Every structure is written in structure tokens, then in C-alpha cells.
Amino acid sequence: MISGKYIFGQINEVFQKLLNRLNMVPYWDLILSIIVFIHISYHHAWLSDDAFISFRVVDNFANGFGLRWNVVERVQVYTNPLLVLLLLLPYILWKNIVAVSFIFSFLFGVLSLIFLKKLSSSRFSFLIAVTYLFSSRAFIDYTYSGLENSLNHLIQAVFFFILWKEPAEPNKSKLPVLTFWVSIGLVSRLDLILVLFIPYLVLFFLEFSKGLIDRKTILRSALFGSPIIIWFLFAGIYYGSFLPNTYYAKTNITETFLETALQGWHYYERQLFWDPISFLFFPLTILVGLCFKRFNRLALLTLASLLPFFLYLISVGGDFMVGRFFTPAIFILGLSLAKEFPFQKKEAVLLLSLLFIYNIVFRLTPFHPMPKDISYYKEARSFETGMPHDITDEKGFYYLDTGLAFHKYPASWLTNLVNRSNVFDVKESVVILGMIGRFGYVYGPDHYIVDVFGLSDPLLARLPGFGRTGHKKRKIPQGYVDGLKKGENGILDPGLKQYYEGILKLTHGPIFTIERWNLFWKYQFGEYRKYTKEYK
Numbered sequence: 001m002i003s004g005k006y007i008f009g010q011i012n013e014v015f016q017k018l019l020n021r022l023n024m025v026p027y028w029d030l031i032l033s034i035i036v037f038i039h040i041s042y043h044h045a046w047l048s049d050d051a052f053i054s055f056r057v058v059d060n061f062a063n064g065f066g067l068r069w070n071v072v073e074r075v076q077v078y079t080n081p082l083l084v085l086l087l088l089l090p091y092i093l094w095k096n097i098v099a100v101s102f103i104f105s106f107l108f109g110v111l112s113l114i115f116l117k118k119l120s121s122s123r124f125s126f127l128i129a130v131t132y133l134f135s136s137r138a139f140i141d142y143t144y145s146g147l148e149n150s151l152n153h154l155i156q157a158v159f160f161f162i163l164w165k166e167p168a169e170p171n172k173s174k175l176p177v178l179t180f181w182v183s184i185g186l187v188s189r190l191d192l193i194l195v196l197f198i199p200y201l202v203l204f205f206l207e208f209s210k211g212l213i214d215r216k217t218i219l220r221s222a223l224f225g226s227p228i229i230i231w232f233l234f235a236g237i238y239y240g241s242f243l244p245n246t247y248y249a250k251t252n253i254t255e256t257f258l259e260t261a262l263q264g265w266h267y268y269e270r271q272l273f274w275d276p277i278s279f280l281f282f283p284l285t286i287l288v289g290l291c292f293k294r295f296n297r298l299a300l301l302t303l304a305s306l307l308p309f310f311l312y313l314i315s316v317g318g319d320f321m322v323g324r325f326f327t328p329a330i331f332i333l334g335l336s337l338a339k340e341f342p343f344q345k346k347e348a349v350l351l352l353s354l355l356f357i358y359n360i361v362f363r364l365t366p367f368h369p370m371p372k373d374i375s376y377y378k379e380a381r382s383f384e385t386g387m388p389h390d391i392t393d394e395k396g397f398y399y400l401d402t403g404l405a406f407h408k409y410p411a412s413w414l415t416n417l418v419n420r421s422n423v424f425d426v427k428e429s430v431v432i433l434g435m436i437g438r439f440g441y442v443y444g445p446d447h448y449i450v451d452v453f454g455l456s457d458p459l460l461a462r463l464p465g466f467g468r469t470g471h472k473k474r475k476i477p478q479g480y481v482d483g484l485k486k487g488e489n490g491i492l493d494p495g496l497k498q499y500y501e502g503i504l505k506l507t508h509g510p511i512f513t514i515e516r517w518n519l520f521w522k523y524q525f526g527e528y529r530k531y532t533k534e535y536k
Contacts, residue, residue, distance in 0.1 A: 030117045033130045034110055036367075041109070043369040044140050045102050045404035046395050047417075048321075051146025052437030053456065054078040054087075055097045059420075060445055062092045067238070069456045071445045072487075073507040076244045077456040080148035081231055082188040097441075098418050101146045102404065108150040109143050112331075115157035119164055120338040124348035128285075129338035131355045137275040138323025139330045140366035141395045148189050149324070153331045155185045156195065160335050163199055173212040175204060180224035187231050190243075194309040195328045202305075240506035240520050249454035249461035250316070252530045253472050260317040263469050266389040267318020267325075274322050274393065277358055277365075282333045285341060285351060292347055298340040306332060317469040321394040370399055370406075390468040401438075416442065430484045432476070448484055452476065458503050462531050478536050496535040502528060 057067055057078055065071040067084070078084055083104075090100045113130065120126035133139050142149035159181040162174060182200055185192040207213050236242050253260070272279055282299070289296050306329050319325050343351070359367045371377075379386045380396025400406060401413040417438065426443060432450045433439055440449045440456075453471045454460035459480070465472025480500075483490020489504060491497040502519045509516060522528040 029123050029126055030113065033113050036134060037109055037113065040134060040140060040366050041106055043405050044366055045144040046399050047098065047101060047146040047402040048394055048398060049435050049437035051101065052441040054080060054084050056441045057084060058087045058091050059441065061088055062095065063445060065445055070448050072448065073458065074239050075456065075458045075507055076235055076239045076241065077246065079244050079246050080189055082184065083148045083151050096418050098414055105144045105150045108154045112153045112157045115161045116335065116338050119161045119335065121342045124343040125338045125341055128343060128348060128351050129334045131352060132277065132281050132337060133331065133334040134367065135355055135359055135365050136278045136330055137364065137366060138278055138326050142324050142327045149327045152188055152192055152328055155181060155188055156328060156331055157335065159196060163203060164339055171212065173207050173217045175207060175213065175217055176220040176224040178203060179221040183225040183228040186228040191312065192328060194312050195306060195332055197308065198305040237511060241524060245458055245461050246455050249465065249472065250470060252462060252464055254464050254466045261314050263317040263389065264314035267313065267391060270322050270388060270391045271326055278326060278330050285337060288347055288351060292344065296340060299336060302332065302336040302340065320391055320468055320470040322391050370403060413438065430481055432481065450481060450484065458507050459500050493535040495533055496531065499528065499531050
């Protein structure tokens with residue numbers, strides 16, 4: 001009878017022979033990871049509907065209308081300013097948003113792999129970290145999608161590379177340069193601070209205890225942190241709000257905190273069953289280390305540093321896109337595997353074997369192409385069976401329309417999106433929509449889009465919303481749409497009409513007036529921040 005020890009010995013022997021041959025090629029592990037990433041990218045690149053919210057703003061800017069969603073008003077509808085700014089020049093030069101988005105996501109992914117390699121403690125550590133990340137549906141799904149996740153991964157990779165790198169000058173503080181990357185992270189997405197804050201704070205206290213923090217260091221750090229300050233100043237002046245419109249749309253809700261927290265718990269449950277490796281592999285790696293009589297305290301510190309982020313997801317109810325908001329944490333776990341686990345050969349063989357088995361057993365991991373069975377996509381689009389707790393497989397929902405590998409399928413939208421061809425006969429100048437992204441992009445600047453979820457609407461965002469997490473529906477006030485068609489405030493409810501008048505002055509009127517700045521403080525911090533009264 002063949003024993004498990006014999007099988008493991010044979011695997012170990014084959015692994016060693018393969019490793020000896022590969023070691024003759026410099027950086028073979030990085031080259032291999034990029035080749036695999038190219039394969040995965042072709043089969044899993046896609047674009048989400050929400051990405052086209054940002055893309056419409058980019059298109060409007062390229063056509064001379066400014067950073068706006070509806071060209072007649074100044075509203076920040078996007079939560080990813082850095083990505084929007086990075087896309088502007090390439091899109092102006094080459095108005096193919098599909099290609100530009102795919103290329104940017106790919107480049108961000110490759111650069112993230114390079115920094116992952118640079119900070120890895122060993123070749124084994126790098127290979128295990130990469131295989132873990134490539135096995136995660138959430139990580140690969142949102143490496144693409146057109147959203148800011150892949151850019152955030154690169155920012156995280158640079159931040160932790162600098163944080164963990166041995167300083168060339170031991171008596172020189174890292175605080176200023178890390179402050180810059182925290183600031184850049186905030187411009188990319190504000191809640192990215194939740195995965196950077198504790199490591200940044202620990203560094204501050206460590207350097208303070210060593211006497212490296214002095215007045216000059218604080219001043220340099222303040223200067224290096226200027227990107228987020230500059231953005232807040234621009235947003236406050238131009239948009240009349242420091243925070244994006246989506247903040248108001250997603251926080252002005254009718255549900256209680258307990259109801260929201262329960263939905264956040266369901267978001268974790270959905271993630272566990274949909275992408276189990278994202279949660280289970282890191283603690284499994286710690287257990288394997290214990291079996292080899294090595295306890296990794298740094299790994300526990302990594303988990304502790306993610307606690308604010310995990311609590312935040314619970315408190316906001318998670319999201320309607322399964323996996324999307326877990327990717328910063330998944331990537332940090334991957335970075336930690338690469339840096340903090342100096343794997344021995346036997347550990348590496350065992351863990352890589354487990355990852356290999358996982359990818360064979362679970363046929364929907366990114367190492368496999370997307371299914372060609374149409375029933376999979378019908379299931380993902382089913383509101384009855386495909387979206388437990390209103391949490392959807394967003395890539396499954398949209399892949400037939402925007403998946404790169406399916407670009408020749410009759411149902412694909414990609415050609416129309418590339419050509420900006422409006423395939424809809426829309427005669428109304430004001431259009432009421434739910435899924436506003438792709439439709440808004442192809443309709444172009446001539447149509448005013450009213451978003452029933454309030455993501456892009458400065459008035460509806462400040463009215464109470466109800467329903468699905470992230471997409472809280474609003475009751476449209478009587479006379480509101482008719483007024484938009486006429487270019488006036490047509491709301492019938494007197495109290496709401498007056499409230500909307502202030503919003504019009506913030507978003508339509510002259511920027512540098514005393515009246516606008518008085519309204520700015522009231523709508524930003526005062527009694528007008530939300531409209532809580534009943535209206536008709």
C-alpha cells in the first residue's frame with residue numbers, strides 16, 4: 001500500500017528537479033506569473049456598469065464640459081478621483097474607453113506583481129502569494145471591472161514595499177514618503193485609509209521612539225500629504241462638497257444600524273461561499289506553520305491591522321457586489337504571505353499542492369476560463385436565486401455584455417461602447433434610469449440622466465433611500481422631472497422646493513459668491529446636509 005509519506009516524497013522530488021531547472025532562468029517566477037496573468041486577463045477582463053459612471057465624466061471632460069455627469073451641473077458622481085484623472089489624457093488622445101480601461105488595469109496588475117516580487121522574502125513566498133491571489137475570484141474580478149481596485153492594489157504594493165524595505169539611511173524617517181502614498185491612496189478612494197492607517201500609525205510611533213520624528217519631518221510630511229488636501233480644496237470649490245455625491249446617497253437611508261450591520265454580516269457570508277480561499281487560505285497557512293513548529297506573530301499583526309476595515313464593512317452593510325470591497329484586504333494578505341512567511345521547501349510544496357487541488361475542485365476560480373454555458377449567466381442575473389440577500393455576482397451579471405473573451409458574441413456591448421454608438425431611440429432630453437452607467441455613457445452629453453438611486457443626483461442623494469445596499473431607491477418628488485425638462489425648479493412641495501433651490505445655487509450657480517459659500521457650510525456640515533422631512 002502506497003503511503004501518504006511516499007506520495008509527498010515523490011511530489012517533493014519532482015518539485016525539486018523542476019525548481020533546479022527553472023533557477024537557471026533569472027526572474028523566472030516573475031515572468032511565469034506575468035504570463036499566467038496575461039492568460040487570466042484575457043478570460044476574465046470585463047467592465048462593470050458602475051465603471052461607466054466615471055467613464056461618462058471622462059468623456060464629458062474630453063468634450064469640453066468639465067468633470068461632470070450631467071453637463072449642466074457640477075456634481076462629483078465618482079468615488080475614484082485619481083483613476084478619473086489618470087484616464088483623461090489617454091482618452092482624449094484615443095477615445096476608446098474599453099481599450100484604455102483594459103490596458104490600465106493590466107498595467108496596474110503587472111506593476112503590482114513586480115512590487116510583490118521585490119518585497120518577497122523568498123521565491124517560494126512569491127509563488128505562494130501569487131497563486132493565492134490568482135485563485136481568488138474577488139481579487140481577479142476587480143483587478144479588472146473598470147473600477148479603481150487595481151489602482152488601489154498598486155498603491156498598497158508601493159506603500160508596503162517602502163514600509164518593509166530596509167532603509168538606506170537608518171536615521172532618516174520614512175514618514176514623509178509614506179504620507180505621500182497614503183495621500184495618493186485617499187485621492188484614489190477615501191476608505192483605502194482603513195487598510196493603511198494602522199501600519200502608518202505603527203511606523204509613526206516606532207520612529208518617534210527612535211527620535212526620528214522632529215519638526216522638519218512633520219513639516220515635510222504635511223507637504224507630502226498635499227495631494228488629498230489639493231483634491232478636497234478642488235472638490236469643495238468646484239462641486240460645493242468635500243465628499244462625493246455617492247456618500248450622501250449611500251448614507252441617507254431608512255434602515256437602522258442593526259439592520260445595516262446584519263446586511264454587512266450577510267456580505268461576509270456570501271463571500272465565504274462564493275470565494276472561500278480569500279478567507280480561509282491565510283489562517284490555513286498559519287496552521288501549516290504551526291505544524292512545522294513555527295509561529296508567525298507578524299501574520300497575526302497583519303490580521304489585527306485589518307480589523308478597522310472589517311468592522312467598517314459590517315457597519316456600512318457591505319455592498320451589493322460580492323467580493324468588491326474585500327480586495328484591499330485580500331491583497332494585503334497576499335503581500336503578507338510574500339513578505340512575512342519565509343517558507344521552507346516542504347511547506348511550499350504542501351501549500352502549492354493545496355492551492356492546486358483547490359483550483360481543480362472549484363471550477364470557477366480564475367485559473368479556469370469563464371463558463372460558456374448560458375445558464376450560468378442567467379442564474380447570475382436572477383433576482384430570485386442568483387442574488388441572495390441582494391448581493392450579486394457582478395461579473396456574472398455583466399460578462400456576456402462586456403467580457404473581453406466574449407467580444408465576438410452577438411450579445412456583447414463592447415463594439416457599441418468602443419464606438420460610442422447610441423443603439424437606443426431616446427427622444428426625451430431627461431431620462432429616468434436605475435442602471436445609469438452604460439446607458440449614460442452611450443446616450444452622451446445631450447441627455448440629462450435622473451438616477452433613481454441618487455448616485456448622480458444632488459437632490460435625490462440627500463433624500464431618504466430604501467432597499468438594496470449601495471442602491472437605495474428614492475421617491476421622485478412631484479414636478480421634479482418636469483422642471484428639469486424646462487430648466488427650472490418645478491418641485492411642487494414648498495419645503496423641498498426651497499431646499500432644492502439651495503442645491504441649484506451650489507451646483508449650477510456662480511462659484512465665487514458669498515451666498516454660495518454660506519450655502520456650502522449649511523449643506524456640508526449644517527442643518528441642510530440631509531432632507532429628513534416628508535415630501536410629496
